[in-house]
Amino acid sequence: MRYSKELKSSIITKMLPPNNQSLSQIQQETGVPEGTLKLWRKEIREKGFAAPAGEQQSEQWSTRDKFLIVVETSTLSEIELAEYCRKKGLYVEQVKSWQDNCMQANGGVAQELALSQRREKEVEKELRQVRKELQRKESALAETAALLVPQKKYPSDLGTKGRGSLTSTTNRDIIIKLVEQAVAGGASQQLACEEIGISVRTLQRWCKDGAPGADQRPSAKRPEPANKLTDVECKEILEIVNQPEFQSLPPSQIVPILADQGIYIASESTFYRVMRQAGEQNHRGRCKAPSKRPKSTHCATEPNRVWSWDITYLPGPARGLYFYLYLILDVFSRDIVGWEVWLEESAEHASQLIRRAVMAQNITRQEEPLVLHSDNGSPMKGASMLETLYQLGITPSRSRPRVSNDNPYSESIFRTCKYRPNYPIGGFVTINDARAWVKEFVHWYNFNHRHSGIKFLTPHQRHSGQGEEILEKRHQLYEAAKARHPERWTRQTRNWSLPNEVWLNPEKSQVEDRVESKPDAS
Known part of the structure; x- marks a missing residue:
């Protein structure tokens, strides 16, 4: 008589710990002959499972069942052994005593078996990881090698100029062959098209009729606009x-x-x-012709190379009354190197602050002069201010007229200042109150504030040179976490590196270069 798998499985569960039902009891409940039950018990014992055959007290189990328990638990850790014993209705101490008895009786055979099984599992795990990593590297190497040919041809040889540019029939044929060669070498079609500078949809359109045809846009006949002047x-x-x-x-x-x-x-x-x-629209008159002024672009490679400063209003005790916050920021480290609060805007106050900041930073004559960037306010262009800069060997730099975003670092820190939770919206009663609050803010900003623009270092850490060591420790921490659980990381660990160059008002080409050179990070 054949029994269903569900019935057999439920009966075997009754035989195993922690149930430990006897064969006669199972026969009475299910009606399965005792001979069949003995045969099933023999099968599960041969598979390495303990079937105590009705002995509810674990100490009364047969030597064979105890030995099977020892073999089954030989590779388990302490936590796994505890879970196993709870499921089987045993105590950890019982299993460990059985393990000791087996080792004494067999001269350490069980221990050797457990160690060999553990080593075998570790070797198999390492082999799987090595095979997986090797396969990934082989695929990446093949794809990189396949993309070398399109990279060599792009962009000078093919003359592609980006989206919407005209491509001759000859160049279309060359591009199609290059993409096919790259795909045959193991690269994806999308990456090959990106290297050349076209979209996959464009390639599909070129290959639609078999051979690439000429671009029809130059020869297209376009109707004249109906509203065109005669x-x-x-x-x-x-x-x-x-x-x-x-x-x-x-x-x-x-x-x-x-x-x-x-x-x-x-x-x-x-x-x-x-x-x-008709050539009749030209500048005439005594006024100067309009001209475009270039950006004031500067690069800081270390602290005290480029400073940015500005003045902002602080609300006073009544509407229309203000105090004026003068603040100097180091562009490289975002550290506040100088500040003061005065009752009015003046070039004399600005020159005093610059002198104090230079003395506080111990700046002397350098090979590369310090650049001080500001907007075009009257305190920034006053005679006493300019004379101070020339005496200190500081190069002045100013924003373009009527351009609000040429001094972004100073504008950013003023926003951070005025959006602090304890910023007094109702205004400061006296100038001493304003100075006390700004002093507290500057200490918090320099020593406690984790700045997102410098990988969440504090400005003081970046300014004092501690940043590289801190970021390296973060990188090692993430690498260790990845080594513990590599399955949780599909790509590289978080990028904790900082660029060595910080640009003030970079040109468009410089921004594109930074984006292209940015390392891949998860």
Whole structure:
């Protein structure tokens, strides 16, 4: 007679600890013959499981069952052994005494067996990890090697200029072959396309009809806009702007004058465009022609190379009354190197603060002069301030006119200051109250504040040179955590490195270079 797997499994569970039911009891409950039950008990014992055959007291179990328990628990740790004993209805002390008896009776055979099983498991685990790491490195190496060919061709040989650029038929054919070669070498199609500078969708469109065709955009016939001015209307605009009554006026005045006369020809911007196309829109007059000023770009590679400073309002005891906070920040370390609160803005106060900050930092004449960046306020450009900078060998640097974000570091710290929870929104009663609060804020900012821009170091740690040692300890901590549980880390550990260069108002190309060189971090 065949019995279901569910019935057999439930009966075996009754035989095993902690149930330990006898064969006769199981026969009465289930109706399975005792011979069949003995056969099942023999099978599970041969598999290494203890079946005490109805002995509820573990000390009364047979020597064979005790030995099976010893073998089964030989590779378990203390915590795993405790869990096993709770599930089986045993005490840890009982199992350990059985282990000692087995070692004494067999001359250490059980211990050797346990050690060999443990070593075998460790070797198998190491082999699996080595195979996995080797496979990953082989795949990465193959993909890198396959991407070398597109990298050599991009961008000078193919002349690709980014999204939307025209690509000749010859270059399209070359790009398709390069991508196919990279994919055949083990690289993904997406990475190969990214190296060349095209999208996967573009490649699919080129390969849609088999052979890549020519770009149809240059030869496309586009209809003229329905609202385009006629040649007669353009000529009329030029004749009007050159009439004696309008010959010295700009279109911004000509158009309203014509509107007052009941005449409308075109909009003001259209006047400017037509004049520009005819070469008649040029700067004239005694005023200076508008010009674009370049950014004040500076790079700090260590503390006391580039400082940023500014003045901000602190609310006074009544509406309309203010105190003025002068604050100097080191761009490299974000450390506040000087501050003061005064009743008014003046170049004399600013020059005093600069002298005190230079003395506090023990700055002497350096190979590379200290750069002091500020906006275009009158205290920053005062004669006494400039004279102080020249005497100290400091290079002044200023923001572009009417550009609010050319002094970002000072603006950022002022926001941090005024958004502190204990900032007195109702204002300071006296200037001494303001100075006391700012003093407390500066100490907190320099020594306690974990700045996100410098990998959550304090500005003082970065300024004093302790940052590299602290970040290295963090890196070692994360590597140790990864070594304990490598399965929890799909990529590299968190990037705790800091760049050696800090830029003030970097150019666009410098920002792109920093993004490309940024290491991959999880």
